[in-house]
Amino acid sequence: MSLRLGTFFLLLLATTASGQLDQLQGLNGLQDVPLTGLSQPDNNPLGAVALALHPEDWKHAEGEHFIYHYVRSFVATRISVEAEFNFRVVAQVLEKEAPASERKSHIYIFDRPGDWREFQKAGELEPWSGGIQSAGSLFLLSDPSYKFSGNTVCHEIAHLLLYRYYGSHIPCWLNEGFAEYVSRNSRASYQRARGYLAKPHSSSLAPEELIPLDQLTAMIRPPNEQVDIFYDESERLVRFLAQADQTRFLALLQVMAGGEEFEHALLRVYAGTFASRSDFEEKFHSYASRDL
Ligand SMILES: [Zn+2]
Incomplete structure (x- = not known):
């Protein structure tokens, strides 16, 4: 569901x-x-x-x-x-x-x-x-x-x-991006459960700040010199994929944990949502720079 x-x-x-x-x-x-x-x-x-x-x-x-x-x-x-x-x-x-x-x-x-x-x-x-x-x-x-x-x-x-x-083979961006995405949402609901007004915080990123997606998705650890952008962009990417379709996002997680390569998995799992890699990148760039 x-x-x-x-x-x-x-x-x-x-x-x-x-x-x-x-x-x-x-x-x-x-x-x-x-x-x-x-x-x-x-x-x-x-x-x-x-x-x-x-x-x-x-x-x-x-x-x-x-x-x-x-x-x-x-x-x-x-x-x-x-x-x-x-x-x-x-x-x-x-x-x-x-x-x-x-x-x-x-x-x-x-x-x-x-x-x-x-x-x-x-x-x-x-x-x-x-x-x-x-x-x-x-x-x-x-x-x-x-x-x-x-x-x-x-x-x-x-x-x-x-x-x-x-298991232990989830790519770094997906692991860190999911951890940030779910914890920012959870933090807000935890605070709301205690009577505070809180909304999840997700940082917007200007196109020129973004780490190119082929580099981001190939990283095996957060890069020392761009650590905050790495986490923010990974969080945004997971948020984008999950909000586009939560069921497909979980399917993507499953196949990537099984070792499928990102581009192949993305275009297969999100068939009909993204026409091509460049269509996906264009939509993500516009989503990443938006204030949510
Ligand atoms: Zn982490």
Whole structure:
């Protein structure tokens, strides 16, 4: 079933999200359990690296979709509310109501910047979001002086669910673009569920700023010198494709995760919407420069 996303988020907000948020906020935080009492261990070697830093400080708890490792309970409770909310939002956008497996993903919340710096040597920090998603586990630093962008948790959870449902071969622009797209929308609906007026923010880009699409879609990591344009343009591209046709966007995600090349997949999946590569580029350029 295809729903226009604006309508989709309003429906989600009205019917499920705010109720779930109230429910989660009504809980008295997370229940600490010993490491050996968790239902599932994390087989990710980075998890073991994290827990080996000050092992006596880590506490552990389970939520509905995630297992949390943390130092301070109130910090973990706050992040768990956001994580469970975002899990539902991302799963619904991907039209994956049933879990891909019964496995819960592990989230590690670091409290000490020193430990985090030490840990970063083992993992690859995303410069944009400040978190690390690796092979289905998520690592975050909780520190008031650290500049989290407001949508970090959702951005990384989007990567986590893409990894879980589609594997590790999604091209960089599609992975980052989807994570930004869904997290900007989710951030706005999360704020609305808490009574704030908020709309998703998507940056418009002038034609001369754009990274040419053949270069953008071939990049295997965000380019250091154009990192913000890379994320903004990838987000715009995903937004454009999803709003053109949500069902076809999910089909595109599926075939690209399976290794199909972008141009071929695009013209096949969006047959009838885009007559040719140049028709697609023309329409995208005009969409990218628009203030939404
Ligand atoms: Zn990312």
